[in-house]
Amino acid sequence: SSWFSKVIEGPPIEVFALNKAYAEDTFPNKVSLGVGAYRTDEGKPWVLPVVRETEKILAENESLNKEYLPVLGLESFTKAATKMLLGEESPAIIEDRAFGVQSLSGTGALRVGSEFLAKVVGLKVFYYSKPTWENHRLIFLNAGFEEAREYRYWDPKNRNLDINGFLEDLRNAPENAVIILHPCAHNPTGCDPTPDQWKQIAEVIRERRLFPFFDSAYQGFASGDLVKDAWAVRYFVEQGFEIFCSQSFAKNFGLYNERAGNLTIVMNDVMEIPKVKSQITLVVRGMYSNPPNHGSSIVSYVLSNPKLFEQWQGHIRTMSSRIIEMRKQLRQHLEDIGTPGDWSHITSQIGMFSYTGLNECQSEHMIKQHHVYMLKSGRISMCGLTPSNVEYVAQAIKETVT
């Protein structure tokens, strides 16, 4: 007998199961479109040159040590991250109403932020887009939220944003509900609201007294432009909203396993900040005590050094343009070989993922018949496409949908 004999097996996590199946597949032309990580034209992971360079500089700096960081993290990092998100000219920065909490990447920022909102502020209901990144629900429920709800987002018929459904669901939300919003490069649909639509969303959030929690996992990675990708967050702040925003440096810095993240908090009243900080300190202290240093010190160093910052912006342009180029090539091949249907959504979507419109049965067929690994929802990672496999993938899609 064991203490653990009553434990029942949990459901598998789809992406990890998919990656395992891909690794075990011996077919020579197999393609992995599940991974949420950047790949080069050669299909290889990419450590950004500016990261390598910074690591060397940091390794040789003998005044750096391995002492604990403060509970809320490295201040040079949280300040730089907050500034990168909100912009130097942000009213929240000028008025000192914004601060950051270092976190275990984007996931950790969501978790710390949601635990604070649930346990300290006492909020109970949260909304996420239908569909969303599959981890939002688990994070918020584990953090103590009582009720998970969805707002409509994707219109499968038009392969576009269902803005009317989205607004209607927000209008029907109870006061004090938290609304998780993707500021750019929506995962998994690759489909974002336009600035005008964001304005409508903001209006309803204000009217209904909802709390906006942005999840920024792709700033700079989506369009190659840090300012453009932060537009929605900056708009809300200019409009005087209090917000939370989780920030991940996994994608835009290629620091996936270093867990470099930040929770940016914008508040109305400067006087309330010390109280909030003290409570978040307790949340973090009881969860993991203090954050890791390596990734955050790299980000902090690059963001505060104009030459390296410039170099890094070149890297995010390289990554985003490769993805945009693969979108063009995939659509072009699909159209050239006469694949039935309209494929314009492939190029109008943005960011790491594309919702192809393939249904569950077709997506499974892609895996079984063609060894092209993708999620059941029809989501593909654009990063897994390369000039050498894109034609094969287009052929596979054509055979599948015909």
Ligand code: PLP
């Ligand atoms: N939020 C969204 C929408 C994401 O797509 C991801 C990563 O895939 C994350 C948050 C968090 O990732 P990480 O914890 O690796 O920063």
